[in-house]
Structure formats: C-alpha cells, structure tokens
Amino acid sequence: MKVITTGLLLPLFAGIHAAAPNPAQAQGPLASKASAQRYSIADIGSLSPDPSHGVRAIEINNRGHVHGENDLPAPTGQGKINAYWWNGHTQEKIYPLAPALSFGGSMNDAGQCVGYSTTALGDLHACFWESGTTQDVHVGPLTFSKATDINVDALLCGTNSAFIPGYTISQFRPYVSDTQGNWLDIGTFGGGGGFAYGLNDRMHVIGIAKDANESMRPFLWSSSTGMQDLGGLGGFTTPRDLDNFDRVVGVSANPAGDYRAFIWQAGVLTELPTLGGSAGDAKAINDHGVVVGKSTDSGEVQYATLWPGGTAGPVKLQDAIRPTTSWVLTGASGINELGEICGTGKLNGVQRAYRLTPLVRGSRLSGAQPGISGQLNTLYGLGFEPGASISVAYGFAPGRTAATGCPGQFYSIQNAQVLLNAVADVDGRLAVTFNLPSSFAGTQIRVQALDMGRCTMGEVRLQLLQ
Known part of the structure; x- marks a missing residue:
C-alpha cells in the first residue's frame, strides 16, 4: 500500500469543490411532501x-438497491454475520476475504459496497465489493482497518490502527482513501485517535476525534478547513451522515443524559424532536434535507422516524404504510434522493430489513446526482411505465410549456427545454448519465419527466446545483 502522510494530498484529493451554496435553498418540493407521503413496503428477504x-x-442508493447485514448459520453453531447487496429483487451475499465474517459499511449509486472482513490470518481489513468480487483495501501499517463510507467517485473513508508518536500503544485513526490503497490520515483535535464515519461527494468527512485532553469530539473535516468541532447537546455526540451541502445529522446526549437526534448546519446544531418520548437518533439525510432515523413515542416505544425539514414535526413511518401490515418499523437507516427509505423492523416478530418506496402520482426524479456542475451526473427516476420512452425537460422558472408527442400535456416549467430522452427499465426506473456544464453552478433548476407510454407528467423536481 502507498501511504500518504498527514497533510500531503495526491492529485486524487486535490479537486475539492468550493463551499456549498446555502442549504436552505436546496429544499425542494420533496421535503414539503415528505410529511404526508405514503409508502409501499418491500421485504429485503434473507440469505439464511x-x-x-x-x-x-444499512444503506439505500438512488437505484433502490439496499446494503446491510444478514445473520447466517456457522459450523460451530454460534452464528456469523455476512454483508449483502440487494438489487431490488434478490439478495447477493458479500463473501468475506477469508472465512468467516464480512460486515456492512456503505454503498454508492454504482452498487459498490464497502465494509470490513476477516482475513486468512484472522485480521480485520477494509474491503470493497463490486459485481460479486470482494477486494482487500486495507490501509495502514498495522492489522486493522475498516471502511465506513464510499462516495460517487469511489473514494472511501474509514478507520485504521497506527502507532503515533507519544503513545505507547496503537491508536485508531480516521482516514480517506481510494480503492488502490492511496490514503490520507486526516488527523485529530490534538489527541491520539479518532474514527471516520461518513463522507460526501465533495470529499468532506464526518466522525469523532480526540482533543488534547483525550476527550472525543464530533467533527466535520475538509482539506481546506481541517477539523471543525460540531459541538453537541451537552454530552457525547456522534455524527451519522452528511449530505452534499454539509448538513450533518446524528445523535447527542443532552444534560439529562437522554440521547436525541440532531441536525447541524452552518455552525448551528439543533435538536430534532421525538415522537413524544425521551430518545431519538438521526441516521441519514438526503440533499432535500429530509432526515430519517428512530425515536420513541410517549410510551417510550421506538419507531422509525422521518423529519421532513422546515417547521414540520417528526413522522412516525409506521403510520405511513398500510395499517394491516405485519411489519413493525423500529428504525430507518437510509434515504435516497427519490425519497425511498431503508431500515430494520420486525416482520411477524422476526428482525427483517425493508425498503419503503413512495407512492407517487405519475413519476419522480432525483435531480442530477451528485448535483455538482462541470462533471458527469446521473438522473434517477421511478414510477414510469416499464419500457416506456421518457422525455425529461428542464428550465429555471415555474410556468407552462406544451409537451411534444402527447397532445394536451404541459410541463409545469417556463420555456422548458428537453434535457434528455431515455427508456424506463423493467421496474419502471430510470438511470441516465450526462454531462452537467460548469455554467450551471449556483443555479436552481426545475426538471420534470413526461412518460410517453402513458402520456402522463411526473412531479417537478427543484434542485440547487453546486
């Protein structure tokens, strides 16, 4: 492995994007609709x-794929854990580097998964999985590394172990890396160790790190600003996820010792309300500013929870699915740009993973992903007629433009221009890659899809581009 020492950046890490636009402008119609949204539910299934x-x-991407962990039988009878990738229909086992364990971490839109695994020598190494193959992406001089997140460019963040001057035992250290083993120790607040938990598509990292008093502090790191202390509600604080506008969500203990969900943005950390109980934990956020996690109700029963942003209160996701279901949704762990949610609950009393898909009229688009101008982006969508021709138009203001090919249909966009034409797949989903010009940076665009098979218009997607 080629080691990059602290403070030395390869060209790989040099293309860091400028500060994000105001995230308050990034909340489009999806955030306002989230509080009233209804969902269908899919059982991820089991490998056991x-x-x-x-x-x-653990994670859901914009294709609706889910990554997580499955308990499996072992010859010793003790059981074992294997990570999986679910393609919307079936699970695929992510095999360990060597028997017997592979642990989940995260996944990007390409379906590339990261985590960590046992090796033939009994060590634990960061691993990278794609299309059925697990690769050792261990970083660091010692025997432990763990990959916790992967972004659109297949850059990783995680934790490894290393000897640090002034310490007699090895320390856990936060890092960012590529899949070839080039890595950067991003440092601490002056203490010995730390952990990296997530990164966004601008290669900004969240985690916890020790200060000079060896107390753990939550951080947001970038190559330009270094470590930024996120603060907390008074007690131990753990960031869980961040979006491309550097909004961070997680969990923090308040002065009473209760753990509460929070959102941090632009230097301000705000507690998110519970469903009426004493505990909450925010697990994920999308670029619309919609947050998911878990919290307790007035009876201290835990349920999967959605915070739609703005002034709207928390949503109990159990109430957003069919009431006759045998599911009990105890937690949500991921949300994509289409508003699909993954999580863990109980199905007939047994722990199972689920995917919630929004019930939409017509179709829904993700907007350009990752929404960064001057590079390739991908547009995702759902709710189309399988195999139908799809026309996607864009503009910059609300209005009315006649659609070609479907008389009587109008885009709800002033002077709408066709961005691209594509064909929906067998699941009625869309994934089209295109180049987003640099000139679009800082602009707010509207995109809308016309399903030519049904001659129906989808929702308007409002997006602030970086």
Whole structure:
C-alpha cells in the first residue's frame, strides 16, 4: 500500500469543490411532501435457511438497491454475520476475504459496497465489493482497518490502527482513501485517535476525534478547513451522515443524559424532536434535507422516524404504510434522493430489513446526482411505465410549456427545454448519465419527466446545483 502522510494530498484529493451554496435553498418540493407521503413496503428477504436469523439494512442508493447485514448459520453453531447487496429483487451475499465474517459499511449509486472482513490470518481489513468480487483495501501499517463510507467517485473513508508518536500503544485513526490503497490520515483535535464515519461527494468527512485532553469530539473535516468541532447537546455526540451541502445529522446526549437526534448546519446544531418520548437518533439525510432515523413515542416505544425539514414535526413511518401490515418499523437507516427509505423492523416478530418506496402520482426524479456542475451526473427516476420512452425537460422558472408527442400535456416549467430522452427499465426506473456544464453552478433548476407510454407528467423536481 502507498501511504500518504498527514497533510500531503495526491492529485486524487486535490479537486475539492468550493463551499456549498446555502442549504436552505436546496429544499425542494420533496421535503414539503415528505410529511404526508405514503409508502409501499418491500421485504429485503434473507440469505439464511433459518427464519429466525436477523436481517438489517444499512444503506439505500438512488437505484433502490439496499446494503446491510444478514445473520447466517456457522459450523460451530454460534452464528456469523455476512454483508449483502440487494438489487431490488434478490439478495447477493458479500463473501468475506477469508472465512468467516464480512460486515456492512456503505454503498454508492454504482452498487459498490464497502465494509470490513476477516482475513486468512484472522485480521480485520477494509474491503470493497463490486459485481460479486470482494477486494482487500486495507490501509495502514498495522492489522486493522475498516471502511465506513464510499462516495460517487469511489473514494472511501474509514478507520485504521497506527502507532503515533507519544503513545505507547496503537491508536485508531480516521482516514480517506481510494480503492488502490492511496490514503490520507486526516488527523485529530490534538489527541491520539479518532474514527471516520461518513463522507460526501465533495470529499468532506464526518466522525469523532480526540482533543488534547483525550476527550472525543464530533467533527466535520475538509482539506481546506481541517477539523471543525460540531459541538453537541451537552454530552457525547456522534455524527451519522452528511449530505452534499454539509448538513450533518446524528445523535447527542443532552444534560439529562437522554440521547436525541440532531441536525447541524452552518455552525448551528439543533435538536430534532421525538415522537413524544425521551430518545431519538438521526441516521441519514438526503440533499432535500429530509432526515430519517428512530425515536420513541410517549410510551417510550421506538419507531422509525422521518423529519421532513422546515417547521414540520417528526413522522412516525409506521403510520405511513398500510395499517394491516405485519411489519413493525423500529428504525430507518437510509434515504435516497427519490425519497425511498431503508431500515430494520420486525416482520411477524422476526428482525427483517425493508425498503419503503413512495407512492407517487405519475413519476419522480432525483435531480442530477451528485448535483455538482462541470462533471458527469446521473438522473434517477421511478414510477414510469416499464419500457416506456421518457422525455425529461428542464428550465429555471415555474410556468407552462406544451409537451411534444402527447397532445394536451404541459410541463409545469417556463420555456422548458428537453434535457434528455431515455427508456424506463423493467421496474419502471430510470438511470441516465450526462454531462452537467460548469455554467450551471449556483443555479436552481426545475426538471420534470413526461412518460410517453402513458402520456402522463411526473412531479417537478427543484434542485440547487453546486
């Protein structure tokens, strides 16, 4: 492995994007609709022949794929854990580098997954999985590394172990890396160790790191600003996720010792309300500013929770699915730009992973992803007629423009121009890659899709581009 010492940046890390636009402008119609949204639910299934073995969801991407962990039987009878990738229909096992364990971490829109795994020597190494192959992406001089997140450019963040001057035992250290083993120790607040938990598509990293008093502090790191202390509600604070506008969500203990969900943006950390109980934990946020996680109700029963942003209160996701279901949704762990959610709950009393898909009229678009101008972006969508021709138009102001090919249909966009034409897949989904010009940076655009098979218009997607 080629080691990059602290403070030395390869060209790989040099293309860091400028500060994000005001995230308050990034909240489009999806955020306002989230509080009233209804969902269908899909069971992720299980790889185990034992129906009592648990399945957990960790991450969902914009294709609707889910990454997580599955409990499996072991020859010793003790059981083991294997990460999985779910393509919307079936699970695929992510095999460890060597028997017997592979642990989930995260996944990007390409379906590339990261985590960590046992090796033939019994060590734990960061691993990278794609299309059925698990690769050792261990970084650092010692025997432990763990990858916790992967972004659109297949850059990783995680934690490894290393000896640090002034310490007699090895320390855990936060890092960013590529899949070839080039890595950067991003440092601490002056203490010995730290952990990296997530990164966005601008290569900004969140985690916790020790200060000079060896106390753990939550951080947001970038190559231009270094470590920024996120603060907290008075007690131990853990950031869980961040979006491309550097909004950070997580969990923090308040002065009473209760753990509460929070959102941090532009230097201000705000507690998110619970469903009426004493505990909350925010697990994920999308670029619309919609947050998911878990919290307790007035009876201290835990449920999957959605915070739609703005002044709207928390949503109990259990109430947003069909009431006759056998599911109990105890937590949500991921949300994509289409508003799909993954999480873990109980199905007939057994731990299972789920995907919630919004019930929409017509279709829904993700907007350009990652929404950064001057590079390739991908537009995702759902709710189309399978195999139908799709026309996507864009503009900069609300209005009315006649659509070609479907008489009587109008884009709800002034002077709408066709951005691209594509064909929906067998699941009625869309994924089209295109170049987003640099001149679009800082602009707010509107995109809308026309389903030529049904001659129906989808929702208007409002997006602030970086």
